Amino acid sequence: MSDVKLVYRQEVLTYSFPDGHPFTSRRIEAAVDLLQSLGILRPEDVLPGHKARDEDILRVHDPAYVEHVRRASENPYAASPVFGLATADVPAFPGMHDATAWVVGGALTAGEAIAEGRLVHAFVLGGGLHHAQRDHASGFCIYNDAAALIHLLASDYGMRVLYIDFDAHHGDGVQAIFYRDGRVMTLSLHESGRYLYPGTGFVDELGEGEGFGLSLNVPLDPYTEDDSYLETVHAVVPLAFQVFRPDILVTLHGADPHLYDPLTHLSLSIRPFVEIPKLLHELAHVYTHGRWIALSSGGYDFRVFPRAWAWVWSDMAERPLDPHTPLPEDWVNRWKRVLQNPLPPAVGIDPPFPRNPRAESIAEHNRRTVAQLLHHLRHQM
Amino acid sequence: MLVREIMNRPVFTVRATDTLREAWELMRDRRIRHLPVVDESGRLVGIVTDRDLRGASPSKLIFHEKDLALLEAPVSTVMSQDVETVHPLDPIEEAALTLVKKKIGALPVVDTGNLVGIVTTTDLLRSLVKFLRVDAPSSRIDVEVEDRVGAVHDLTGIFKDLGLSLSSLILYPAEHPGRRRVVLRVMTIDPTQALRRLREIGPREGIRLLWPVEAAEAPQDPEGETKGASGDVR
Numbered sequence: 001m002s003d004v005k006l007v008y009r010q011e012v013l014t015y016s017f018p019d020g021h022p023f024t025s026r027r028i029e030a031a032v033d034l035l036q037s038l039g040i041l042r043p044e045d046v047l048p049g050h051k052a053r054d055e056d057i058l059r060v061h062d063p064a065y066v067e068h069v070r071r072a073s074e075n076p077y078a079a080s081p082v083f084g085l086a087t088a089d090v091p092a093f094p095g096m097h098d099a100t101a102w103v104v105g106g107a108l109t110a111g112e113a114i115a116e117g118r119l120v121h122a123f124v125l126g127g128g129l130h131h132a133q134r135d136h137a138s139g140f141c142i143y144n145d146a147a148a149l150i151h152l153l154a155s156d157y158g159m160r161v162l163y164i165d166f167d168a169h170h171g172d173g174v175q176a177i178f179y180r181d182g183r184v185m186t187l188s189l190h191e192s193g194r195y196l197y198p199g200t201g202f203v204d205e206l207g208e209g210e211g212f213g214l215s216l217n218v219p220l221d222p223y224t225e226d227d228s229y230l231e232t233v234h235a236v237v238p239l240a241f242q243v244f245r246p247d248i249l250v251t252l253h254g255a256d257p258h259l260y261d262p263l264t265h266l267s268l269s270i271r272p273f274v275e276i277p278k279l280l281h282e283l284a285h286v287y288t289h290g291r292w293i294a295l296s297s298g299g300y301d302f303r304v305f306p307r308a309w310a311w312v313w314s315d316m317a318e319r320p321l322d323p324h325t326p327l328p329e330d331w332v333n334r335w336k337r338v339l340q341n342p343l344p345p346a347v348g349i350d351p352p353f354p355r356n357p358r359a360e361s362i363a364e365h366n367r368r369t370v371a372q373l374l375h376h377l378r379h380q381m
Numbered sequence: 382m383l384v385r386e387i388m389n390r391p392v393f394t395v396r397a398t399d400t401l402r403e404a405w406e407l408m409r410d411r412r413i414r415h416l417p418v419v420d421e422s423g424r425l426v427g428i429v430t431d432r433d434l435r436g437a438s439p440s441k442l443i444f445h446e447k448d449l450a451l452l453e454a455p456v457s458t459v460m461s462q463d464v465e466t467v468h469p470l471d472p473i474e475e476a477a478l479t480l481v482k483k484k485i486g487a488l489p490v491v492d493t494g495n496l497v498g499i500v501t502t503t504d505l506l507r508s509l510v511k512f513l514r515v516d517a518p519s520s521r522i523d524v525e526v527e528d529r530v531g532a533v534h535d536l537t538g539i540f541k542d543l544g545l546s547l548s549s550l551i552l553y554p555a556e557h558p559g560r561r562r563v564v565l566r567v568m569t570i571d572p573t574q575a576l577r578r579l580r581e582i583g584p585r586e587g588i589r590l591l592w593p594v595e596a597a598e599a600p601q602d603p604e605g606e607t608k609g610a611s612g613d614v615r
Contacts, residue, residue, distance in 0.1 A: 139570040197570040198518030223596045
């Protein structure tokens with residue numbers, strides 16, 4: 001597997017908010033630990049990313065904003081809510097500029113290696129900061145690593161980039177940055193913004209100018225379950241490849257559409273997290289010569305995201321994992337303080353969840369949403 | 382919000398002596414459906430709508446050459462003379478109520494006898510969207526509170542204590558007398574602490590959390606439950 005790497009290094013763990021904040025790098029440690037404990041990650045699989053230079057961050061951010069983050073990195077008291085910092089979601093912390101530069105650098109390292117043919121797939125752990133906007137921080141995100149990566153691929157290597165965002169929250173930052181860009185298609189599947197943060201990501205947000213029709217959104221009903229979710233994914237994701245014919249695939253794997261997640265209201269079990277990487281892997285080999293970069297992202301329940309990301313890696317690196325594999329005992333022991341009950345019976349299995357009596361009506365509503373989106377897509381085919 | 386903040390200016394008008402053809406061309410070119418009719422001093426003397434004109438136009442189905450002459454008739458033959466108007470300083474809800482009650486689509490805006498603008502159902506819908514839409518990344522919370530002094534103060538205090546800003550707050554009577562519905566948009570991706578607080582003090586303070594709730598507690602038909610309360614109108 002020399003052409004598949006997990007891009008990760010200790011320094012990305014400095015991207016971590018203070019105690020009590022859901023977005024901590026303990027998450028990344030727990031995930032790496034699980035991959036190792038399951039025996040699917042070997043030392044030679046890890047590619048340490050480099051640190052992003054300022055000009056790489058400035059690909060997708062305003063100089064005034066980057067300058068402010070720099071200043072607030074040295075003196076967090078100088079942080080201003082005008083730039084989205086010193087807020088409940090994005091409290092300023094010392095060294096945050098460098099911390100985020102390591103995160104962005106990881107994504108760019110993956111991008112360069114794949115664009116230059118040294119790798120075919122890469123999984124980048126630690127970022128997925130898809131809410132960060134050009135000129136301000138938002139929703140736990142300071143610099144937009146996904147957007148910087150997409151910009152690198154599109155601008156420096158002239159690639160058509162398909163970005164698919166599976167986080168339960170709308171990928172608003174990435175969408176906004178490429179809203180008028182004809183080289184990038186963004187597709188976000190998320191819980192409807194009617195209720196959930198950030199409140200955007202509706203079907204009628206289609207892009208503008210050269211980017212018209214290249215911004216796709218599937219706002220799902222709260223309480224959407226596995227069957228409806230997978231039906232939606234199968235209806236939309238392959239079509240995005242067919243319509244756009246990308247040169248490379250970038251995916252963002254939030255683990256927060258799961259039932260256990262404290263911040264969202266989708267009701268998935270681990271099953272879609274097992275199946276979706278397989279689908280993406282296949283599609284990448286059909287449409288993009290295999291070129292595929294996956295990023296970790298949100299997900300705030302320790303029973304869920306380490307497993308979800310283990311499945312991304314297992315599939316990408318072709319290190320098969322039996323869904324019935326129990327959670328490694330030593331891993332559970334090391335993380336039991338943050339693991340809630342009930343513990344899942346296995347890596348790819350959840351206990352049976354209560355089925356929502358409205359499941360059929362929710363599925364029907366999601367079908368209608370997909371139909372609206374396909375209507376727009378068909379008009380540009 | 383006042384009528385003058387949402388009205389259209391300048392107003393496209395016709396004279397009573399202009400032909401129906403001229404009125405129809407103006408509507409078509411400007412993509413509008415209402416034309417105030419003014420006299421030579423600019424005073425409002427009537428209004429003509431696309432429906433008035435269609436009623437006076439030759440049929441598409443039965444064509445007679447001589448019918449085209451119908452379009453040469455003056456506007457005065459089809460206009461309404463008894464025109465409902467509003468003042469630029471009227472609140473928009475009064476304008477909306479007049480449109481609903483009179484079942485009409487537009488109101489000329491008149492100030493000391495001068496026609497200064499026009500406000501239509503479309504303008505009012507646009508301001509509804511402006512009021513209700515999500516304009517900042519935020520999470521929605523729906524609650525019901527008691528209709529008592531300080532109920533909203535107590536509610537918003539929870540967010541203040543947690544350092545959370547609100548981007549929108551809508552308050553309206555609940556179905557049950559003595560209760561009010563509140564729809565909040567809180568500028569955070571993580572409202573869990575605020576929700577925990579709401580659940581803790583809710584029973585004591587008379588605050589009932591309606592959204593978000595666990596699937597099992599959710600109303601069977603959330604569409605119906607939250608109709609008209611949507612913080613978003615897309």
